[in-house]
Amino acid sequence: MNGQTSSDRIERWGLYEVWLTGAEDGNPFLDVRLSAQFKHKHRVVEAEGFYDGDGRYCIRFSPDALGAWSYVTRSDCSALDGKTGAFTCVEPSPANHGPVAVCNTYHFAYADGTPHFPVGSTCYAWTHQGDDLEKQTLATLGHAPFNKLRMCVFPKHYVYNRNEPPCHPFARAKAGGWDFSRFNPRFFQHLEQRVGDLCQLGIEADIILFHPYDRWGYSTMPAEADDRYLRYVVARLAAYRNVWWSMANEYDLMASKSMSDWDRFFRIVRESDPYQHLCSIHNCRRFYDHRKPWVSHCSVQRSDLSRAREWREEYGKPVVVDECQYEGDIEQGFGNIPGWELVHRFWLGTIAGCYVGHGETYRHPEDILWWAKGGVLHGESPSRIAFLRRILEEGPPEGIEPISRWAGGREGEYYLFYFGVHQPSIWTFDLPPSARYRLEVIDTWAMTIAPVEGTFGGRFQVALPGKPYLAVRIRKAG
Template sequence: MKNIIYTLTLFFLVSLQGTAQIKTWENPKRNIVVKTVQWEVNDIIYKVKGDVKNPFEKQVYAVVSGEEGEQRVPVFFNGNREWVFRYSSAKIGEKIFVIESDIKELNHKKGKIVVGANEKQNRHGGVVLNESDPQHFYYEDGTHYFNLAFECDWLFALDYGQKDIPKTEHLLSLVEKYGFNQIVMNVYSYDVSWPKDKRLLEHPEHEYGSREDIYPFLGSNSKPDYSALNIDFFKHFDKVISNMHDREIVSHLMIYVWNKLVEWPDMESKADNMYYDYIVKRYQAFPNIIWDVSKEALHYTRATKEYILERIERTRKLDTYHRLVSVHDYGFCVNNPDKVDFISTQNWKHTLYQHMLEAKHKFPNKPIFNIEHGGYEASPYVVFPGAYDDAEACLRRNYMCVFAGGYTTYYWQGTSWNAVIHNPFEQPDNFDKPHFEYFKHMRTLFDTVNFQNCKPLEKYNTAGYNLTNEKDGIVLLYAPKENNWVGAARIIKDKFDHTHATKQWFNTITGEFTAEEKYEKKALEFWDWRPWKGEADAVLIIRGLKKK
């Protein structure tokens, strides 16, 4: 009874300490009963009495049995003689578990897990594929996942070494507020190789490159010690990932990066495997994880195709939750589509829309995710200018990806790389502020038209881009601000009865919708001029169509 009271007391204390918390069950002395709900992350922590030699090499598993079958969940070393069984479940019901280990104190530890129904309104589980709709992402509960990503490679570095993570929480609150639901991020990066803006020297609080106190191994990036991992690094990283989970933000986790000056151990060395395996073991229980082997995996001389293939297979072997896996390299995905769960593309070309369409047609059974399209919105510092830095041009490129039926990523130079301004709207007036609101508007638009039912019927493009939802009777037409008009007469003639149809316009800059009015099909639609010409790109939305 004493142990039960202690465990429950600990749980309530943990729950009251803030948002970014994992439900913790500390050092149970007997067969424990864990009560949880769907997609809640639980740490069952066992502390052994003696030191374990080579703890990162130990194979320790919790074998979980339930109605859905058996699951072998890795148990990971957490320093200070602690071993953690981290667990979450998508399935409701009772399960039993037993620890299998050659560590005597852990072997045959047992318990029961009782999983109740999820009660959090905006929680839908991990991101998965859907056999009946293979080009779109879904959550485990069947809800569509509109993948709208935000790049922040150095997120791990905010608040590093501190007990709490206020900077991280502030930035994540903005990501959440403005409708982004994924962060493309590195486990670790050291610094950039390109020139740095001299203005950044005046604001060292925004510079996170070349931090010698942050490293996933012992030692530092300049003087690495590959004999063991830095547990404190991963304890901090837990706070970041769990705060994202609380906010329903997916971590698109790039385990390696080759062009950020990291001193990695040799490929497939003992240290390399220790690092890679540990990440997969420690973070797979988080429903908000998507694996990416490496940023720009084959663009540099570090990795080979064979190495990336081996890392993918390694991930799938270790990950008992079967989280999605991809590689930040379009060439690799093109040549190995059966090895990845979705196609990651990187394309800076002016003809981005056409290339996204080509990818969609080439891979009809995979979602297409543009992870980097050369649009890097300007910030107070020129961090990486890319091909486009004008905010509206960057926004348009994101719409090109979506109107081609794919998913997209937003970059702001003030958060994407080594310079991280975690509170951009609290900076002086002479600091360039990001236009996060543009993407809040985008999210609002596509939440209203059931994006998962939309298809780019490019033969019906007129002066802009077409996206058609035949199931729900909706036609969208994207018009760049220079365009006079976009027309739907041809597609409506071919596919729909428009007797009860309405039309309205959407302003991509302000998020404004015009009032709905009756749609009248005209032969010469270019006389029907669009609003906000020369001021903003706009989307014509025709609803209430009935399929012929």
């Protein structure tokens, strides 16, 4: 927010800003068109600008190629039109791997090729809780195993979520209610700050654009307000490399939106976003048709993870089971499974070649439940999820493919067996006879990894501890 352009050296996938001063009268949100063409060699990328209030306009851009870039602005407001500038895109800092995209059909990688194994959590309304709690949430995330966070733009009205947000996304209308044609820049500045905070922590912000938990009218705006809102959010946030777009949480609970609305929202986001960030939509009961071309991956709410492989096969895209019920003890069925059951579901999804998300809903004297407001974690699952994340990161960089009912991995190279509630005290493995493998017995709850003595190949039996929630990791020897 420096009121001028950023430094003339900007790291690859960093955030470059062009700040301009222009019309303050009328309704600049409606009246002024602003964009810029960013040029690198023969390539031109167009980015939309946005009005940030007080006569201040901004165009954000995230360069994806090293070297010299120049830009020229375009606007129907002469004070904003034809401004030019240039900068140099330099090597990214070590923690900056660029935005995440789909890789290997069912998996993800950062733009620099580093694999991304989504291990997400959920704090729907954490940015609407005020600085103290938000900072506590960030501190918690700094030590938590999560590299993705689902979060709503709009404030949330729901059980355990009756508090008024400190700030709203729109200006108040003189007649009462909200003026959906005037955004509240302060609200979005705050949101951006939190998205940036997550970026600093290496956490992808899975930004939920619409949701049904509403007492203010944000879930039932007219179509032109919806569309303008989407373009505004994309103009403001798309240049943050850690952004993922989620069209909605439980889209199918929003009775006022039709399927063609959802299709249109996807198209608007896809058309407006120069970076083609990941784009998904989260269901309650009925899946959206994830085969549609604008869907990058399936964001799934389902509790039966033994079916995860079906969804992968049905849609031919990565499956992220963002909601498979949460560790907690609230009354609602979505939020009262024990930690061990959530960890079990993570493992089931993992060997099916899918990704699973966390949430926590333990009752709290001040209604501070992680799943909505953030704060601190109370549950038993996060440490086990950290353990699983370590396993994933030590595994094949291309991601785990389903191999059988019991195993995922990469045929011939790497196998991760997971037995779930099953407790065989012996197991027959059938590996390629031409290679030798090392085995480790993993207790997914105790978080122990016990090597099995020797190397193995072909068909052989191994004694197992005969208890539930065990896994066996098999890697090529030597």
